[in-house]
Amino acid sequence: xxxxxxxxxxxxxxxxxxxxxxxxxxxxxxxxxxxxxxxxxxxxxxxxxxxxxxxxxxxxxxxxxxxxxxxxxxxxxxxxxxxxxxxxxxxxxxxxxxxxxxxxx
Numbered sequence: 001x002x003x004x005x006x007x008x009x010x011x012x013x014x015x016x017x018x019x020x021x022x023x024x025x026x027x028x029x030x031x032x033x034x035x036x037x038x039x040x041x042x043x044x045x046x047x048x049x050x051x052x053x054x055x056x057x058x059x060x061x062x063x064x065x066x067x068x069x070x071x072x073x074x075x076x077x078x079x080x081x082x083x084x085x086x087x088x089x090x091x092x093x094x095x096x097x098x099x100x101x102x103x104x105x
Contacts, residue, residue, distance in 0.1 A: 046087065050083050050087055051080050054076065054083055058076060
């Protein structure tokens with residue numbers, strides 16, 4: 001079978017049988033990293049995602065958060081607790097997180 005400008009499938013993949021060359025294709029490092037990152041994010045609990053969101057808002061990693069002065073760490077912990085309460089309240093009332101249904105006008 002010829003493809004495009006005289007190139008055959010066999011030339012492209014080293015075989016004339018469909019898909020034979022695909023087994024030689026290896027995912028790139030960036031693809032493997034993307035899959036690993038997705039799996040890591042997918043394994044997080046909703047509470048972990050909320051905490052990560054609040055820490056990201058403050059431009060902090062978990063390690064940086066843990067090394068903060070007690071007063072600042074307590075303030076951010078309070079913010080995390082409020083975000084969790086808000087998320088559970090929304091979930092209980094059937095409001096999708098981040099939707100405009102819970103915004104007062």
